[in-house]
Amino acid sequence: AFNTCRRTFDAVIETADKMAREKFATHNSAADKDEPKFVNGQVEMLPQVKEAFDAYAQAGFIAGRYDYELGGMQLPESVMAACNGFFTAANPGTAGYPFLTTAAANLIRVFGNEQQKTTFLPNMLSGRFSGTMALTEPHAGSSLADIRTSASPTDEGHYLIKGAKIYISGGEQSITDNIVHMVLAKIKGAPAGVKGISLFIVPKFLVDDEGNPTERNGVSLAGLIHKLGYRGTTSTALSFGDDAPCH
Numbered sequence: 268a269f270n271t272c273r274r275t276f277d278a279v280i281e282t283a284d285k286m287a288r289e290k291f292a293t294h295n296s297a298a299d300k301d302e303p304k305f306v307n308g309q310v311e312m313l314p315q316v317k318e319a320f321d322a323y324a325q326a327g328f329i330a331g332r333y334d335y336e337l338g339g340m341q342l343p344e345s346v347m348a349a350c351n352g353f354f355t356a357a358n359p360g361t362a363g364y365p366f367l368t369t370a371a372a373n374l375i376r377v378f379g380n381e382q383q384k385t386t387f388l389p390n391m392l393s394g395r396f397s398g399t400m401a402l403t404e405p406h407a408g409s410s411l412a413d414i415r416t417s418a419s420p421t422d423e424g425h426y427l428i429k430g431a432k433i434y435i436s437g438g439e440q441s442i443t444d445n446i447v448h449m450v451l452a453k454i455k456g457a458p459a460g461v462k463g464i465s466l467f468i469v470p471k472f473l474v475d476d477e478g479n480p481t482e483r484n485g486v487s488l489a490g491l492i493h494k495l496g497y498r499g500t501t502s503t504a505l506s507f508g509d510d511a512p513c514h
């Protein structure tokens with residue numbers, strides 16, 4: 268059993284090394300020089316970023332740690348860390364998109380209800396949808412207790428989100444069919460400070476019961492933030508509930 272595992276782990280690590288060299292390292296410099304552009308409310312970016320993201324997802328790396336039922340390979344954290352080391356070294360900007368997706372999917376896997384898991388997890392673990400973490404606001408970075416983004420309950424059993432976030436990595440891109448934002452917000456009437464913070468799933472496109480994208484949700488790209496390096500990962504300002512209701 269040890270030898271079989273060893274062979275599997277070696278093969279996975281070799282795949283990561285090869286893919287990092289052939290699909291990620293090849294546009295690392297180009298993605299930094301030719302950073303993503305804000306055009307008519309959309310992001311224009313190098314096509315190689317999507318090719319690399321899709322290759323990573325199709326090889327099963329987003330779901331790599333999880334059970335076979337979730338499309339995973341049951342890889343130990345140490346093996347995933349070794350694999351992701353190659354991608355980070357090859358191209359941290361492009362690697363940011365699958366890494367953020369892995370993290371957001373893991374939040375839903377651990378804390379989501381059955382419906383949230385059914386509609387979002389398979390799409391995120393397969394790389395059809397990406398994920399973000401939307402914590403920071405123009406006036407609140409380290410001091411997340413001070414966030415102002417609000418969540419108001421509706422009669423339909425969900426919340427309406429209103430507010431603004433900045434520095435959201437991967438908050439908009441032209442890679443995936445949908446972007447699933449993990450948004451920190453305060454429910455109206457919640458206690459002050461950290462205790463009043465809740466976490467919401469806010470998809471760019473709303474999804475039906477099977478998880479297929481439907482109508483556009485009211486989260487929009489307010490602007491792209493320019494950085495000195497790590498420019499391949501979009502850094503975005505997002506507005507929630509400004510142009511249309513945000514669910």
Ligand SMILES: Cc1cc2nc3c(=O)[nH]c(=O)nc-3n(C[C@H](O)[C@H](O)[C@H](O)COP(=O)(O)OP(=O)(O)OC[C@H]3O[C@@H](n4cnc5c(N)ncnc54)[C@H](O)[C@@H]3O)c2cc1C
Nearest residue numbers: 400401402403406407408409410433434435436437497502
């Ligand atoms: C490349 C990049 C990617 C990012 N991606 C994301 C993302 O995907 N999602 C997201 O939500 N955010 C993201 N952020 C935002 C990031 O989380 C914030 O920048 C970070 O939380 C710090 O907040 P701030 O920039 O407002 O700095 P501030 O909180 O204003 O801090 C400024 C300085 O003051 C210091 N400081 C702050 N509070 C204290 C204190 N109480 N005592 C002593 N010193 C203090 C800090 O150490 C720092 O040196 C990203 C930022 C960068 C640069």
